[in-house]
Amino acid sequence: MQLNETQVLVKETARQFAAEMLAPTADQRDEREEFPTEAVKKLGELGFMGMMVPEEFGGAGLDAISYVLAMEEISRVDASCGVIMSVNNSLVCYGLSEYGTPEQKEKYLKPLASGKMLGAFALSEPEAGSDASNQRTTATIDGDAYVLNGTKNWITNGYNADIVIVIAATKPSAGVHGISAFIVEKGLPGFTIGKKERKLGIRSSDTVSLSFEDVRVPATNRIGEDGFGFKFAMRTLDGGRIGIAAQALGIAQGCLDASIKYAKERKAFDKPIAELQAIQFKIADMATEIEAARGLVYSAAQMKDRGEKFSKAAAMAKLHASRTAVHSALDAIQIHGGYGYIREYHVERYLRDAKITEIYEGTSEIQRLVIARDLLRG
Numbered sequence: 001m002q003l004n005e006t007q008v009l010v011k012e013t014a015r016q017f018a019a020e021m022l023a024p025t026a027d028q029r030d031e032r033e034e035f036p037t038e039a040v041k042k043l044g045e046l047g048f049m050g051m052m053v054p055e056e057f058g059g060a061g062l063d064a065i066s067y068v069l070a071m072e073e074i075s076r077v078d079a080s081c082g083v084i085m086s087v088n089n090s091l092v093c094y095g096l097s098e099y100g101t102p103e104q105k106e107k108y109l110k111p112l113a114s115g116k117m118l119g120a121f122a123l124s125e126p127e128a129g130s131d132a133s134n135q136r137t138t139a140t141i142d143g144d145a146y147v148l149n150g151t152k153n154w155i156t157n158g159y160n161a162d163i164v165i166v167i168a169a170t171k172p173s174a175g176v177h178g179i180s181a182f183i184v185e186k187g188l189p190g191f192t193i194g195k196k197e198r199k200l201g202i203r204s205s206d207t208v209s210l211s212f213e214d215v216r217v218p219a220t221n222r223i224g225e226d227g228f229g230f231k232f233a234m235r236t237l238d239g240g241r242i243g244i245a246a247q248a249l250g251i252a253q254g255c256l257d258a259s260i261k262y263a264k265e266r267k268a269f270d271k272p273i274a275e276l277q278a279i280q281f282k283i284a285d286m287a288t289e290i291e292a293a294r295g296l297v298y299s300a301a302q303m304k305d306r307g308e309k310f311s312k313a314a315a316m317a318k319l320h321a322s323r324t325a326v327h328s329a330l331d332a333i334q335i336h337g338g339y340g341y342i343r344e345y346h347v348e349r350y351l352r353d354a355k356i357t358e359i360y361e362g363t364s365e366i367q368r369l370v371i372a373r374d375l376l377r378g
């Protein structure tokens with residue numbers, strides 16, 4: 001795809017940022033499970049935390065293609081930083097930008113999009129993962145506030161976030177049409193943050209559970225109409241899946257880059273292993289799968305930019321890119337041999353980081369379901 005001048009600049013800026021700010025410390029942060037506070041602040045200054053939000057609301061006013069270019073470059077070096085950025089952009093800023101009231105945009109979107117605040121998105125629950133409509137968290141109207149009760153699970157950014165978009169049932173008997181979305185500020189009485197999960201990968205991003213015990217949220221913090229919350233979550237996730245697909249693409253590209261570098265340096269049987277057909281075939285297959293993933297990711301982003309329906313395209317992009325990330329990481333380790341299995345060469349981190357892209361923001365099975373339902377709809 002031919003990129004325009006702005007898109008090229010975004011890609012170069014993200015690449016340089018990743019090389020200078022992320023690459024030197026990514027392994028250490030992974031090891032220590034340390035949140036990249038400074039890097040996230042800098043991402044905000046660069047306009048990367050609210051990339052598609054109009055400039056009048058503190059964002060960079062860029063298109064979805066620019067967003068996926070930046071996501072790919074950041075995740076190519078540090079997928080933890082990629083998901084922090086993706087959640088804030090796709091799952092938090094998007095919804096507020098699209099459905100927030102002028103007051104909500106002023107109070108929350110502006111600082112979120114400019115990186116002065118960080119956001120999280122709370123849909124999943126202990127009994128509502130793939131089955132997202134099975135919401136047990138309730139929000140009961142009481143005067144000028146909703147009273148929230150329940151527990152949310154697996155919340156990326158939940159520990160460091162200033163606000164969380166919480167999905168809850170306002171009218172449980174109405175099923176998917178009795179679910180609403182709320183902006184919940186950290187620090188409200190009854191709102192507690194659970195311990196940080198110890199994860200296989202994306203270890204320098206935080207993941208927590210959140211509990212709500214009679215938390216009073218102003219009714220003015222409801223996003224959209226009462227009952228709009230499930231559709232709101234699904235529309236939000238459509239865009240989120242493009243972001244995670246771009247994250248997976250970045251991880252896969254990082255694996256290919258590392259494999260090519262290593263294959264040229266490492267000698268076996270008196271020549272660089274890059275001259276062995278067994279290695280060449282792996283690199284060729286990896287590059288081909290990555291290029292196919294890139295095509296799907298760009299295509300979904302272009303559809304979003306054109307205002308077309310893109311649920312199926314986003315699901316296809318995430319399904320293929322996440323699979324490509326896992327396969328590329330496995331092949332990269334194989335090419336590196338024993339060195340791939342130890343921490344020094346990063347590729348073991350890439351495998352650990354890649355796996356989650358097949359799980360969060362809809363498992364690969366859910367992506368297949370979304371694709372199939374779209375194709376088979378009468």
Ligand code: CAA
Nearest residue numbers: 124129130131132133156176231234235311360361362366
């Ligand atoms: N856009 C707009 N509306 C949509 C929609 C979409 N993409 N998808 C569904 N809807 C609407 C439907 O039209 C329907 O509305 P009507 O009743 O008015 O016709 C309503 O929502 C219910 O739709 P379904 O019957 O299809 O709902 P379902 O219960 O069968 O669920 C599902 C569909 C696709 C399985 C959904 O539950 C789902 O996506 N599950 C996965 C959840 C997920 O991705 N979780 C990720 C958590 S967030 C996260 O991971 C973030 C992080 O930390 C990184």
